[in-house]
Amino acid sequence: MSDNLLQAYRNLNRSVGIRNHILILPTVFCCSNVVRKIERHFEQTIWGDHGENSVVAVTHGAGCCHSGFDYQVAFSTLLGAGSHPNVGACLIVGLGCGQFCKTYENGTFNLISRLRARGVEVRYLGVQAAGGTEKAIDQGIVLVRELMAVVSPRKRSECDLADITPAILNGGSDPTSGLFSNPTVGHFVDHLIDQGGSAVFSQTSELCGAEDYFLKKCASDTQQGTLSTMIGFYSGMGRALIRDAREGEPTPGNIRSGLSTIAEKSLGNSRKIGHNPKIKIQRILSYALKIPSHSGLYFMEGPGQDLLCLTGMLVGGATISLFTTGMGSPLGHALAPVIKVTANGQTSVKMSANIDVLVNIDEVISNKKTMKDFALSVIKPLFIAVSEGQRTKSEVQGQRDFGIRELWPIL
Amino acid sequence: MRGLYKANSEDNVATALMDLKKGETYPLFEVDRGEIGSLTVVRDIPQYAKVSLSELNPENNTRLVIKFGYPIAQVSVPVPAGMLLHISSFAFDVRAADLYVTIPFGILGTAKVDLKQVVHVGDIEMALAMKSYLEGSFDLSNPRTILGETLGHNPQRGSDIHVGNLFALPEKNRGNKVESIITAYYNLMKSQLFLDQLKKKGGKQK
Numbered sequence: 001m002s003d004n005l006l007q008a009y010r011n012l013n014r015s016v017g018i019r020n021h022i023l024i025l026p027t028v029f030c031c032s033n034v035v036r037k038i039e040r041h042f043e044q045t046i047w048g049d050h051g052e053n054s055v056v057a058v059t060h061g062a063g064c065c066h067s068g069f070d071y072q073v074a075f076s077t078l079l080g081a082g083s084h085p086n087v088g089a090c091l092i093v094g095l096g097c098g099q100f101c102k103t104y105e106n107g108t109f110n111l112i113s114r115l116r117a118r119g120v121e122v123r124y125l126g127v128q129a130a131g132g133t134e135k136a137i138d139q140g141i142v143l144v145r146e147l148m149a150v151v152s153p154r155k156r157s158e159c160d161l162a163d164i165t166p167a168i169l170n171g172g173s174d175p176t177s178g179l180f181s182n183p184t185v186g187h188f189v190d191h192l193i194d195q196g197g198s199a200v201f202s203q204t205s206e207l208c209g210a211e212d213y214f215l216k217k218c219a220s221d222t223q224q225g226t227l228s229t230m231i232g233f234y235s236g237m238g239r240a241l242i243r244d245a246r247e248g249e250p251t252p253g254n255i256r257s258g259l260s261t262i263a264e265k266s267l268g269n270s271r272k273i274g275h276n277p278k279i280k281i282q283r284i285l286s287y288a289l290k291i292p293s294h295s296g297l298y299f300m301e302g303p304g305q306d307l308l309c310l311t312g313m314l315v316g317g318a319t320i321s322l323f324t325t326g327m328g329s330p331l332g333h334a335l336a337p338v339i340k341v342t343a344n345g346q347t348s349v350k351m352s353a354n355i356d357v358l359v360n361i362d363e364v365i366s367n368k369k370t371m372k373d374f375a376l377s378v379i380k381p382l383f384i385a386v387s388e389g390q391r392t393k394s395e396v397q398g399q400r401d402f403g404i405r406e407l408w409p410i411l
Numbered sequence: 412m413r414g415l416y417k418a419n420s421e422d423n424v425a426t427a428l429m430d431l432k433k434g435e436t437y438p439l440f441e442v443d444r445g446e447i448g449s450l451t452v453v454r455d456i457p458q459y460a461k462v463s464l465s466e467l468n469p470e471n472n473t474r475l476v477i478k479f480g481y482p483i484a485q486v487s488v489p490v491p492a493g494m495l496l497h498i499s500s501f502a503f504d505v506r507a508a509d510l511y512v513t514i515p516f517g518i519l520g521t522a523k524v525d526l527k528q529v530v531h532v533g534d535i536e537m538a539l540a541m542k543s544y545l546e547g548s549f550d551l552s553n554p555r556t557i558l559g560e561t562l563g564h565n566p567q568r569g570s571d572i573h574v575g576n577l578f579a580l581p582e583k584n585r586g587n588k589v590e591s592i593i594t595a596y597y598n599l600m601k602s603q604l605f606l607d608q609l610k611k612k613g614g615k616q617k
Contacts, residue, residue, distance in 0.1 A: 175426055175459040178479065179418050183442075209580075213481060236586025240593035258426070258459040260497050261579040264483035271479070361428060365416050367445030 004195055006384045007156035008163065009088070012119035016163035017085035018319050018387040019336070020053040020154050022147050024091045024140070025082050027111060028063030028098035031127055035059060035093050038140040047152055050389040053088070055144055058334045058402035064098045068408035075100060075109055076288040077404045080315025082115045082122065084335045088151035089121040091143050093136070096128035121150045156388070161380075162197035164387050165291060167313035167321040167336075168272050169203060171306040174257040174326025178268015180343030180359045180371065181324040183275070187375035188322070188383070189297070190274040196295045200285075200313050201273050204234045205304035210266035214299075217273070219280035226284040230301050257326065272324055273297060287405060291317040306331050308405045310338075320387060322379075330354045332394025334402045337386050340393060341379070356393050357382060414438035415450055415462055419480035423473075424461045424496060431456040439464075452493040461496040476577060484577040496577055 009017040022042075024035045039057035046054045058081065062074045078100060082090045092111060094101035102110045115122045123143040130136035168185060170177055189199045207214050211231055218224040250265045259265050273281075274297065282296035288311075291298055300316060302309035306329065310321055314335045321338040323331065328351035332338050342348050343359040357378060363369040369377075386392055413428035414437035431437055436451045456462055467473045467490040475482040476496060490496065 179416060179426055210481070232586035233589050234586070235582070236589030237593050239586065240590040240597060255497075258457070258461065258497070260461065260577050261484045263481070263580055264478055267479040267481050267483060362413065365413065365428070365440035365445070367440075367443065370443055 004161040006159055006161060006164070007388050008159040009085075009154055010157055010159065011085055013083070015085040015317065016159050016319070017087070018164060018389075019086035020048060020088040020151050021056045021086055021335075022054075022089050022091065022144060022151055023082065023084070023087040023334070024055065024057040024093060024144070025078060026057075026059060026063070027078060027092060027094040027100040029059070029061045030064075030095050030098075031093045032059040034125075034127055034133055034136045034140065037133075037137045038091075038093075038144060041137075041141050042144060045148075048389050050391055052337075052389040052391050052395065053151070056334050056400055058400065060402055060404045062404035062406065063100055065410050066099060066406070066408070067411045070406050070408045070410075071099065071109075073288055073407075074404050075111070077311065077315050078111055079114055079118075080288055080290070080317070081335060081402070082111065083118040083120045084314065085317065085319050086336055087120070088154055089123075089147035090115060091123050091125060091140065091147060093125045093127065093140065096126045101126065121147060123147060160196075161192065161384065162195050162295065164320055164383070165198045165200060165318045166192070166383070167310055167318035168199055168201040169306060169310055169313070169321065170206075170269055170272060170324040171329045171331065172325045172327035173254060173259065173265060173268065174344060175259060175268070176343040176361070177324055177326040178259075178265070178271055180361055180364060181326070181341045182268060182271035184343070184359050184371040184375050184379065185272045185322050185324055185341055186274045187372040188379045189272070190276045190279060191376060191380065193274070193279050193295060193297055194276070198291065198295050198298065199273070200291050200298040200300055200316065200318050202300045202302035202309040202313050203269070203304045204230055204301050205238060206266055206269045207231055208235050208238070208266060209262035209264075210270050213267065213270050214281070217281050218284075219282050219296075223281060223284050227281075227299065230284065272322075285316065287312045288315050303405065307333075307401050307403045310401075311335075311403055312405065320383070322383075325355075328354060330394070330397065330399055332392075332397065332399025332401055334400035337392040338394045339379075339382060339386060353397060354393050412438060414440065417441040417447070417464070418478060420444075421477055421480045423464050423467065423477045425450070425464055427452075427456045427458055427460050427462055430458050431462075450493055453491055454493075454495055456495050463490050463492055463494045463496055465492050466490065482580060484579060486576055487578050488576050490576055494576075 009020050011017055024038055026032060026035045035057040036059065039055055042055035066074055082092065100109065100111050112122060112124055123146065125136060125140050125143055127136045130139050168189060170182060192199055208231060215224050215227060218227055250259050250262055254265060279297055281299050283292060283298055285291065285298055285300040287300060287302050300313055302312045310333055314333060318336065320336050321333065322341060323338050324341045326342065326344050326347065328342065328347040339356045340354060341357045341359065342355050343361055345358065348355045348358040359374055364371055364374065415425035416428050417425045417439065420441060425439060431452045433452060433455050436449050438446050439448045439450050441447045450464065452462060467476065467486045469486050469488065474485045476484045476486060
């Protein structure tokens with residue numbers, strides 16, 4: 001269908017990106033200052049028709065002294081970020097002695113060689129080897145200029161709506177989320193998958209209380225078993241730890257806004273993954289692992305916390321995010337644009353600098369414009385426009401969040 | 412006028428899309444169907460709160476509250492149609508029983524309550540809870556048995572307590588094994604015992 005065509009970047013590894021950033025990625029927290037200063041040097045440098053591409057630096061608190069599986073999680077997060085479809089080229093900044101600073105061998109945990117194997121144009125800057133912060137910044141600037149020559153000739157070409165995989169999440173829920181904004185996004189997800197696309201959602205903790213619904217939504221018994229185990233782990237962990245904190249789900253803010261139970265909150269959240277009973281959850285994915293390329297709905301295990309679950313889905317290959325909110329959130333992400341959808345009129349006025357779409361409740365309840373109409377006539381065109389370079393509110397605000405999940409103690 | 416909104420045709424609750432006044436009649440809307448009728452509310456309802464569309468009773472099969480087509484909670488007391496529905500975390504704590512506590516009632520408002528008296532809050536909820544407490548029908552060794560599984564903890568002096576007419580549904584028995592492992596680990600981390608054990612281990616190695 002012709003209205004599904006859009007202009008995006010085709011990458012060497014066949015993935016389709018909607019941005020063409022140069023990513024400055026530190027392997028370890030102690031390089032944060034260096035990457036921030038290199039980013040600041042290129043603050044005014046933007047390219048692309050809407051000025052949507054730039055030099056993007058991320059910082060995080062990981063990269064050293066991990067224990068348990070956190071080592072793997074941190075590595076796959078860095079690998080997924082460096083090879084993200086929206087990243088045209090990548091500068092890795094390491095200290096020299098961190099867990100991921102290896103440059104000299106072809107091992108499982110050699111970030112540089114793994115990125116090159118994925119067809120990413122990558123440079124390495126070692127802060128210790130460069131001779132300290134100031135020299136590292138100078139060298140970094142030279143390396144970014146080199147990468148600029150790589151990314152600037154890249155042009156958008158014709159792609160399909162189905163090539164763009166959104167990460168679906170919600171945060172700051174209130175009763176309007178479950179009633180209006182989540183179902184509207186759900187209708188768009190149905191449409192996208194119907195057109196041969198994919199979507200991914202996460203936030204395991206927000207499945208608790210609506211287990212029956214989500215288990216029924218799984219495509220096979222195997223996936224059902226996996227999901228059941230994951231929910232069990234989460235609710236067990238939640239009960240064990242949150243009891244002590246004397247605060248659980250739903251949060252005091254949720255209750256004040258009118259949500260009574262975890263089942264009510266989770267069922268409201270469940271509306272965002274679509275309404276078509278024929279569309280099933282194809283696979284239950286581990287956190288930060290690659291999303292399969294064939295069409296369908298996917299679930300990724302992840303925390304309820306917005307930033308970390310979004311990071312997990314994006315490093316898994318999602319290229320854009322649809323974020324529903326009731327009370328409003330400024331969240332943005334370094335790797336992808338985030339489209340904020342709310343149905344709470346007060347929130348859209350109060351937080352107009354952060355909200356992209358308002359679902360008009362009056363039109364929906366009087367049936368003048370159903371939520372499905374709204375998904376196709378408002379969400380879809382915006383989704384395509386953002387994919388073609390139009391900047392979302394979070395991009396305009398320069399909100400470039402990033403984080404690496406840690407479950408185990410740092411030793 | 413916005414009135415009330417039903418998210419699924421099978422629901423027995425609707426959501427108030429604006430502040431509703433006691434005794435007034437408001438239009439009732441349903442998803443994809445537009446306006447389907449009207450409802451008179453029996454008390455003031457704050458925006459985005461849930462309102463019962465029919466009588467609900469904990470004693471019979473109208474005990475479950477259905478929203479989005481699925482049960483989300485059960486009622487703790489008989490509830491007429493047009494009534495505000497909200498969770499209760501008002502589980503009695505023996506230690507708090509002889510104290511004055513300030514109770515923010517969630518969306519119901521705030522009040523100071525003397526736990527030795529029967530206090531009418533809102534319309535019914537607190538009165539019933541207090542009455543049965545004073546009549547001794549509460550099992551004080553397990554205060555939550557009467558009011559059901561609540562927000563997961565017993566309130567202490569000064570803590571937030573929400574008063575309402577709903578219980579959460581009983582939690583599925585999942586993750587108990589994980590819970591015990593993590594609780595044990597967490598307690599170990601917190602306790603002095605952990606440090607002592609480390610010292611002992613170090614001693615043996617020497």
